[in-house]
Amino acid sequence: MVMLYVTGIVAIVMCVPITAIITDYKRKTMKFKAEMVREEIELEKLKQQNFIIETEKMKLELEQMKLDYTSGKNDLMKI
Helix, strand or coil: HHHHHHHHHHHHHHHHHHHHHHHHHHHHHHHHHHHHHHHHHHHHHHHHHHHHHHHHHHHHHHHHHHHHHHHHHHHHHHH
């Protein structure tokens, strides 16, 4: 009976470090996942900014092409 009591106490005492190890592992995993999400959000922001810049660049190029086309048309009418 005493042996069973001692075994029970040892089992309870061993559960505490095991629980701490598991909790620490889960905490580190959650921090890692949170950092990954932050990095993904930052990447998406950069992608969006790049898209906006590229769109503006294409608009300017299109405007330039329109100006070149209309000036070329006027040159043909002068001939």
